Amino acid sequence: MTAVSVLVSALPVLHTALALGLAAWTLLFLFRIVLTWYPQVDLNRGAMRLIGWPTEGLLRFSRRLIPAIGGVDVTPVIWVGLISLLRELVVGQQGLLTQVLRQSQSIV
Structure with a gap:
């Protein structure tokens, strides 16, 4: 098996994993x-850690760059937009990985 055929066979799995991962992150x-x-909700306790832990790193970084507007932290909204854009560009209907996957299926 050549490296290209291994990559082509892994494309559907990679596409699905990226689509689900980016959708979960957006959620x-x-x-x-x-x-x-x-x-009053503490994101460091119980099941709330499943929401707080994967998002806090990016939010901490972006809060240093983007100050709160009128006392409201807008960084989660910005990240929803950025991740949605990335998802569309990579695995959306016209996304890069989607187009490569379609091309590889038409060749095989």
Whole structure:
């Protein structure tokens, strides 16, 4: 088996994994946005860690670059937009990986 055929056979799995991963990350950021309405929720306790841990690194970084507007942290909204854009560019209907996958299926 050549390296190209291995890569071609791995494309559907990679495409699906990226699509699901980016969708899950977007969903986690949407949860973060909703949870800002409930300041009493501690994202470091219990099941809330599943929302806080994967998102906090990016939010901590972006909060240093983008200050709160009127006391409102807008960084989760920005990340939802950026991740959605990345998802569309890579695995959307006209995404790069989607086009490569279609080309590889038409060759085989």
